[in-house]
Each structure stands twice: as structure tokens, then as C-alpha cells.
Amino acid sequence: MMVHDLRAPLTVISTNFKILSARGDDLPPEMRQRFVANTHLAIDRMTTLLDDMLAVSKIESGALSLRFENISLADFLRGHLEFFEGQAQESEIHCVLDCPPDLSARFDPSLMGRVIENLISNAFKYTPKGGAIKVAASADGRGVRFSVRDSGSGIPDEYRQHIFERYFQVPDQVDRKGAGLGLTFCRLVVEAHGGRIWVEDAAGGGSNFMIWLPR
Numbered sequence: 001m002m003v004h005d006l007r008a009p010l011t012v013i014s015t016n017f018k019i020l021s022a023r024g025d026d027l028p029p030e031m032r033q034r035f036v037a038n039t040h041l042a043i044d045r046m047t048t049l050l051d052d053m054l055a056v057s058k059i060e061s062g063a064l065s066l067r068f069e070n071i072s073l074a075d076f077l078r079g080h081l082e083f084f085e086g087q088a089q090e091s092e093i094h095c096v097l098d099c100p101p102d103l104s105a106r107f108d109p110s111l112m113g114r115v116i117e118n119l120i121s122n123a124f125k126y127t128p129k130g131g132a133i134k135v136a137a138s139a140d141g142r143g144v145r146f147s148v149r150d151s152g153s154g155i156p157d158e159y160r161q162h163i164f165e166r167y168f169q170v171p172d173q174v175d176r177k178g179a180g181l182g183l184t185f186c187r188l189v190v191e192a193h194g195g196r197i198w199v200e201d202a203a204g205g206g207s208n209f210m211i212w213l214p215r
């Protein structure tokens, strides 16, 4: 299935490249630009697919070792949320961070950073213009709880338990750039830390992705 997924963008790249090199100069400028833009999109899609496949297979084969560090959560989360500032402005989505300034936890900041960015990126994907995204962290028993909440489409009940499975995408909501591996990656990283990830309905609509990590 993954090989099949990789063939489609590769075909787009190779066809567009053939057209552009054979008769690019004869094409109307708008059409040439469209071919170039579509080629870039196909390259992005292949890159995302390959990155996701490599990350998941590396974790599953045990080749990934965690580098634990003591992390101040407010700075950590602010940094990852600020990464999406341009997207927030463009889509007029209001982003909020809610984290006590003195809260810290011990985890691999590079891997957990990718987890948080995956969740925020999904929140942007499924939240319409003018919506809201809230990233929060709090102490919870002997651990720490993270949440990424959006005011988007939410996840139908019948699919909620499947979204963390490999290659699963909610029908009619398929992101053509992904392969249903983003949340699998998140789950594997969180479980490698001895934690748990799940999703709840957000009050007022949307999804609330939650992570619990031991401290």
C-alpha cells in the first residue's frame, strides 16, 4: 500500500518534468507555473510519506533510543506553537497556550517536539478559518498531562479508537499529503516514554488530543 502511495506522486513528478523539459518554453506562463507548483506538491508529499515511514519503522525495530532531558514545559510548548504563527495568521485561527511557568518534565525533547507539532499541524488541518486551537499542560498525579484542543470537525465516534492505528485515515477526511502514520508516530513515541495518548470530544465541538507522561 505504501509503495502504491509513493508511485502516484512519483508519476506526477516524472510526467511534469518530461512536459516541462520537452516544451516548457512553449507553454503559457500560468500553465508552466501550475506544472512547477504541482511538482513541488508531489515532492512534498513523497518527503512526508518517506519521513513518516522511516520514523515509524525505526521506532518499531527498536533502533530509536530516547535522549531524556529535563524540560521546562512553558518554553517548550511556546516554541512549538510559535512555529505555526504564519499559518495561524493566514487562517485567522486564534492560538492559546495555557501552561504553569514552573512546570517541568523529563522526556526526549526532539521526539516529543515532533509529537506536539504533529498534533498542532492536524489541529490546523481540520479547523476552519476563524477557529481556535489551545495547547495546554498541567501536573497530573505522578505525571504531566498535555492537551491540544481544536474547534474543528471533531472525530466521529466509530473512528476514534482507530485513528492511532497504522495507515488509518477517517474516510472522506483524507489528507492527500499524509498516509495515516502521523498519529501512529505520536502513539509509538508516547508509549516509548511509558505514557498514553488518546482523544476526547472538545466541549463545544472539535477534538481534544491528550497525552499523559510519567514525570
Ligand code: ADP
Pocket (backbone or CB within 6 Å): 122, 123, 126, 150, 152, 153, 154, 155, 163, 168, 169, 170, 171, 173, 174, 175, 177, 178, 179, 180, 181, 182, 183, 184, 207
Ligand atoms: P495523516 O498522517 O494522514 O494526517 P494521522 O495519523 O495524523 O494521519 O491522522 C489520522 C486521521 O485522524 C486523519 O485522517 C484525520 O481524519 C483524523 N484526525 C487527526 N487529527 C484530527 C483533528 N485534530 N481533527 C479531526 N480529525 C483528525
